[in-house]
């Protein structure tokens with residue numbers, strides 16, 4: 001269903017790799033709600049993914065940019081404002097990657113140049129994106145910037161590895177930069193802490209299948225899907241949430257406030273009675 005919530009609004013969406021990506025679903029929903037946008041991803045992802053199909057479907061222009069490169073980001077932002085015909089109202093940062101996770105290095109055995117790379121892609125890039133937007137004065141007043149996080153920023157999920165630290169850093173950047181963006185430009189900055197979701201990045205985490213079914217059993221509303229996340233993001237891009245800023249917003253079917261659920265207890269009891 002469409003409510004026209006983003007009619008006339010312009011933005012940039014980072015991180016749509018394939019149709020499972022949270023950014024992909026968000027782009028589809030933004031389009032349905034009347035928003036226009038530029039799609040961007042790392043140059044290498046252009047070859048791996050199917051972003052062209054999404055661009056065709058939504059009438060978006062694609063501008064490749066490595067989100068760790070200030071030069072790429074500066075071009076991306078200035079070209080987007082030009083192509084879209086005005087300043088931006090929304091930006092989605094939907095980017096995450098850990099080389100240690102990819103290569104199966106344990107948290108207790110990190111290769112630190114990989115740690116630094118993962119940090120730069122997953123968290124530093126958010127600061128860079130915002131600094132470029134801020135300096136170019138590219139955001140409209142009451143615009144909205146959202147990045148995606150995970151609860152391993154607050155609690156221990158051993159196999160999430162150094163991504164846990166990257167997410168803690170990301171959430172802190174949202175608060176710190178959000179202060180300046182709010183004070184100086186009336187722009188809000190938030191992170192959404194999303195349920196485990198079966199995407200390329202999600203499935204790359206060791207033990208993901210156990211992870212996602214445990215969260216499903218723990219959450220009174222069940223896991224939030226990528227489409228649910230897209231819908232929540234739309235609400236944060238809309239004019240209905242103008243005073244929400246500096247927040248890390250849990251979007252997880254209630255998981256983050258649970259201790260234990262009947263479903264999880266039952267699974268343990270069944271195991272013990274075997």
Ligand SMILES: NC(=O)c1ccc[n+]([C@@H]2O[C@H](COP(=O)([O-])OP(=O)(O)OC[C@H]3O[C@@H](n4cnc5c(N)ncnc54)[C@H](O)[C@@H]3O)[C@@H](O)[C@H]2O)c1
Nearest residue numbers: 015017021022042045067095096148196197199200201202
């Ligand atoms: N999938 C989950 O379980 C889950 C849960 C909570 C939060 N998140 C977060 O959601 C966001 C989106 O991930 P997703 O699950 O949709 O997976 P995804 O793999 O579809 O998206 C990750 C994106 O990051 C992009 N990327 C990587 N390096 C980049 C770079 N240098 N420059 C620009 N883009 C780069 C990839 O190309 C890809 O499009 C990430 O921040 C992820 O950590 C995911």
